[in-house]
Amino acid sequence: MAQLVKIGQTLIGENQPTYVIGEIGINHNGDIEIAKKLIDVAALSGCNAVKFQKRTPELCVPEAQKNLMRETPWGIMTYMDYRYRVEFGEAEYAEIDKYCKQKGVTWFASCWDEPSVDFIEKFDPACYKIASAAVTNDSLIRYHVEKGRPIILSTGMSAMEEIKRAFGWLSPVNRLIAHCTSAYPCKPEELNLRMIRTLSSEFNCPVGYSGHEVGLQTTLAAVVLGASFIERHITLDRAMWGSDQAASVEPPGLMRLVRDIRVIEQALGDGQKKVYDSEKGMIKRLRNISE
Template identity: 35%
Template sequence: MRIEKKIKDFLVFSGDSLLDALKRINDNQARIAFVVEDSGVLLGAVSDGDVRRWITRSPELDFNLPVDQVMNRDFVARLLTDPPAAIDESFDHKRDIIPLIDNMGRFVALARRGVVGFQLGERLISDQSPAFIIAEVGNNHNGDIQLAKRLVDLAIEAGADCVKFQMRDLSTLYSNQGKNAEACYDLGSQYTLDLLNRFQLDNDALCAVFDYCTARGILPLCTPWDLASLRVLEDYGLQGYKVASADLTNNELLTALAATGKPLICSTGMSTEPEIKGAVSLLRRLGAPFALLHCNSTYPTPFKDVNLSYLACLKQITGTLVGYSGHERGIAVPVAAVALGARIIEKHLTVDRHMEGNDHKVSLLPEEFADMVRQIRAVEEAMGQGGERELTQGEMINRENLAKSLVIDCDLSRGQLIRRDMIVVRSPGQGLQPNRLDELVGKVAQN
């Protein structure tokens, strides 16, 4: 099931003509449109079947009559806030699209059966859509809100679809309430906790950066590292969440995230295959819309450890969208991941790889990120649609100029039998292709 919030092509207003409804049905190619009041309250549905039934019982066919006279008022709708599993139960052999309404009864979204993917903000993420590219800022702002906003600007200029940050409540996340690390912590943990204490943006500042993203027209996402942070982000109203590799086995947090009903993008670094399958089983059971990102949580990741071939296995395990979150250097791997089926790409972004912090050294500079986006879009264009091999316009021109044809190399009279020794292969390719030689031999000349 996939939930979509772009409903314009499904929307008909009460009082519009039946012809208007038919145009909508033709535009959306889904055989149905939904009729609403001016306020958006859902009144009914009109399908191509409803129109056929009207045609068979109407003595006069007037396609300018109000659609209200043809629409079906006995329709099935669900609340947008209903659990995905409950919405899924509303599909049957006749219904593969369910309108979703808000608490005021207004048509706000729709659910499609059997379609892989989900809508995140204004972007539809599916196997048929362009790759969704996330600029991971994380804590690369180093606690400076102005730098955070600058990174947002740079991500937009580079062509990213989304800018992602991280939120932690150190007092609940760490066993020592987030104070400077004690001697019992290993050196890596001490270093990380020290950086977090110095470089985190507080919640109000981070929410201000989210506001800045929205004002600039790019989707903000965030990774909540704990339940306290999730509550803050839910109060703010983020449209989806990124799940850190470290929390793929955190069933408590996964359950809370699934309860939001929002799309989840989950990294799989540091998890074994049984652990990945366990997380998938839990998210499916909870009815959460989700995608998994193949990931290796080594900073930087050696190319020999990336194992991009695992994307196919991950796709088989999940039966849903897969993507790639990379910590290797350069852009070759994420570009290759798109060619292998990744529909979501996440890479870190920084203004200076020499800044203090865990992620800067594995991050792309703005011009590198922009180059990655260009290369990904070029690969997507080059992938095409598959299917039967057809000649392009350029090939047809070159085929005529460069290819070869069968030519009769002697005087030939009408009615004469064509023998093999009369035929030669010559350019240009304006006649029969050489592979049709056997068809030509034995024919009788017509002219």
């Protein structure tokens, strides 16, 4: 049996309830009120956590892209200015931290550079997530590990050898891994959900699923295949401006997703054959009909 890992006060792993993460990412478009509404949606739906993304633009934006002009809801601006426009600072994250505590929702972030790790560390996060884009960034992974917190390793756009190398840097008792395909939105034929079982057999840790598909049925299938945690991008409206909105789940869909995950958990049972009390009346009525 794979090790269990605790995020906040919640154990994650085999025979535990599926841990559901609503990825806000940058779907807040730099607006703290949108972020709060998304936290409200996650709390109302029964999500365990929400996740944000944190970058230091001057470190994360390639030099060739910094001065490219881009159309945005705030007018035409350089890509660099746009990246700053959608980044929250200390005041916003302090508000997010306070608001999530009020709502009883855990929050954490994917940090794309070392200063971003230092920034988020000030808020005592329950865990970190290594974005798929950083799987080959050994120094950034090691920098996360130094903080001593649980780490979710995402595996999009990565070969198995790259995943094994990144996984090897993580603490043996504080690591989780998420199957992922980094296409937005992702076609069903590229989801490769059986990788959940492949990763579970390869790595001694909780294995989950980070999905970017349209619809809910394949995410539910991931739970049936054994995903210990689920992450889906969430949005107020898929038609909103932003690169991740189209692959996100709107509020009614998120409520259905969490509801159906909980029903599936009940239905899966423990795999031990038994005769239920509800069947005993049928035994008396039907068992001897053909005998």
